[in-house]
Amino acid sequence: MGRLHGMTRSRSWRSEEVARNDRALLRAAREVLAVDGAHASVAAIAARAGVGVGSLYRRYRTKQELFQRLCLIALREYLDAANEGLAMDDTWQGLMHYAMASIRSGPGSLAPAAGTFDVTDEMTELARRGDRAVAELVQRAHRAGVLRAGVTAVDLELLIEQLSKSPLQEQLQCQGRTELYDAALNARERIITIALDGLRAGPAGALPGQAPGYELFTMRWAPPEGETAE
Amino acid sequence: MGRLHGMTRSRSWRSEEVARNDRALLRAAREVLAVDGAHASVAAIAARAGVGVGSLYRRYRTKQELFQRLCLIALREYLDAANEGLAMDDTWQGLMHYAMASIRSGPGSLAPAAGTFDVTDEMTELARRGDRAVAELVQRAHRAGVLRAGVTAVDLELLIEQLSKSPLQEQLQCQGRTELYDAALNARERIITIALDGLRAGPAGALPGQAPGYELFTMRWAPPEGETAE
DNA sequence: TCAGTTGCGGAGTGATTCGCTCCGCACAAG
DNA sequence: CTTGTGCGGAGCGAATCACTCCGCAACTGA
Structure with missing residues (x-):
């Protein structure tokens, strides 16, 4: 988000930046999908990845194609x-x-x-x-x-x-409470440990x-x- | 959905049918909320309760009011x-x-x-x-x-x-696979038992x-x- | 039998959000 | 300078949203 455009990058990003964007896109897609469920929007995915929707659609012809790759x-x-x-x-x-x-x-x-x-x-x-x-x-x-x-x-x-x-983490990041994110991560580890020990x-x-x-x-x-x- | 209107009911439904509708509405609201999350729509709630949106809005002035009561x-x-x-x-x-x-x-x-x-x-x-x-x-x-x-x-x-x-039940009923609902309920009981035994x-x-x-x-x-x- | 009343379902409405397109711009190479 | 390339995001038609409103069926008192 914001206006960072070219700026810092300088040398051969011919495919370096492209790959970085692709990874960020996939990561963002998974996160947004986990949070928003079936209603996840491409705009939200692109925003979370820090790219424009244009870049998303240059790499994946459709939303369905992105989900398939994911x-x-x-x-x-x-x-x-x-x-x-x-x-x-x-x-x-x-x-x-x-x-x-x-x-x-x-x-x-x-x-x-x-x-x-x-x-x-x-x-x-x-x-x-x-x-x-x-x-x-x-x-x-x-x-x-x-x-x-x-x-x-x-x-x-x-x-x-x-x-x-993780309903907790979902809502946390949906509300933008980043200061509690580490605590939520820790809490989740404990819950998973408890539940799996039941096995x-x-x-x-x-x-x-x-x-x-x-x-x-x-x-x-x-x-x-x-x-x-x- | 369906045209069943009055028909079967006959005696004093002055408040009997009303109470039944209210219960159905609350039950449906909880289910839809669990499935669709924050994007749950009043139309979906009303449909699941088997009533029109008009009936919903006669009892609750707004969606927020319904959620508050819930x-x-x-x-x-x-x-x-x-x-x-x-x-x-x-x-x-x-x-x-x-x-x-x-x-x-x-x-x-x-x-x-x-x-x-x-x-x-x-x-x-x-x-x-x-x-x-x-x-x-x-x-x-x-x-x-x-x-x-x-x-x-x-x-x-x-x-x-x-x-x-229950992600399983959510998707099941979102796809309309009612024939598997009992199996999903049973499976969920087992999972809960396992997880809680970790305590x-x-x-x-x-x-x-x-x-x-x-x-x-x-x-x-x-x-x-x-x-x-x- | 027949107005009057009551609660009902769902079409309609303006606002919002969706997936997706397309264009102007920043930057590197020639 | 011109040209080419990949980028961000405004914009578009379609879909969906919360919510309103109206015609109708069922029941009541006479």
């Missing part, structure tokens, strides 16, 4: 996190590594955008591989006896999604109801019929 | 839940009773509306009394040794807020960072300065 990146991070977790020796730490990483940059943040753009084959493939890795992560943890009895991969993924959004095997009782099926998780990425909804 | 009711339920929890003999069960009730009808759902309406003295008084009751609930649980070391009342309230929203005293390690202050919780109800935001 989703692809999130899915890649999701898959990487699961594989990294599987590579760890400590079973519990591996599970937690995946959970933490997935919460931080998870597809949960862009769930509100689900159904507003077409899902490419690459996305479904990435999601499939990720789910498979997570299922193995969960199975391994159960075999090691460190994961609470009855917890399924779907339980885990839904819990992660639940923890992905540990221990004296806690059985889970209520029966294990949820995968359809709860896959359903959302395919718009039902008749484009958007209702 | 907030007041939620705060009352919140206070009641805390007091009921205190009245229980079993300390842990008392805490869980409060948490469950607060999650289900919690002020967390209407957090996005915070700052969009004026806070009355009655609201602040109710919130103050509720917070006091919760603080006692937490203190009592700590004395009994059933609550995880280091957990503060603010931690608890923020965790409850985190669990108040139990046990072998889990210490919480990261330091205890968050109350300002994180009270800040939001007072618009900073300059009305809405930004």
Whole structure:
């Protein structure tokens, strides 16, 4: 925001500045999407990235295209996190590594955008591989006896999604209270720690109801019929 | 939607139907607010309640007035839940009773509306009394040794807020997939159980960072300065 | 049977916000 | 100087917002 135009930059920004703008755009898009949900506007994204809407539309032909790229990146991070977790020796730490990483940059943040753009084959493939890795992560943890009895991969993924959004931080930054941002970050770490520790095997009782099926998780990425909804 | 007008109803609906509509309106308002956040529209609320916007505006002079009444009711339920929890003999069960009730009808759902309406003295008084009751609930649980070391009342309230929203159910009903609603409800119960069990005293390690202050919780109800935001 | 009354649904209204286009400008190279 | 390139943001038509208003159905007292 403001008038900074050219000014400081001087040498070959032929593609250097371009890449920086692209990263800022993607970061801003994820943040705004997490805050404003399905109603996130391109103007807000561009403003948060510190660029004009013109620059945004030069890189992405449409809002949907930006969200698609965002989703692809999130899915890649999701898959990487699961594989990294599987590579760890400590079973519990591996599970937690995946959970933490997935919460931080998870597809949960862009769930509100689900159904507003077409899902490419690459996305479904990435999601499939990720789910498979997570299922193995969960199975391994159960075999090691460190994961609470009855917890399924779907339980885990839904819990992660639940923890992905931060209502507190959303409102804080929506009101512009930057002075409390660090405190909110700290508070969120504690909450996540508490919630994830509920996954540990221990004296806690059985889970209520029966294990949820995968359809709860896959359903959302395919718009039902008749484009958007209702 | 639909033309059902009078039809089935016959006897003295002078005030019976009116009360039913009011309840439906409040219920719908809470649901839509939880789904659409700050951008919830009166049309959506009225439609979900099965009434016309005219009926909504005959009972509430403005959208803000509806949200105020909604907030007041939620705060009352919140206070009641805390007091009921205190009245229980079993300390842990008392805490869980409060948490469950607060999650289900919690002020967390209407957090996005915070700052969009004026806070009355009655609201602040109710919130103050509720917070006091919760603080006692937490203190009592700590004395009994059933609550995880280091957990503060603010931690608890923020965790409850985190669990108040259900991204899964939101999207489900936004897409009109009613056939999966029961499964989603069941899945949510499991997630809440897991997360709340992380509050139990046990072998889990210490919480990261330091205890968050109350300002994180009270800040939001007072618009900073300059009305809405930004 | 029939005016009179009451509460209802939803089309209409001006204001606002949306996704997106397009143009003037700052700067580097020739 | 002229030319070329990527930029910010004003501007545009469409969509959506909170809110008003009116015709109608259901019921009442006679």
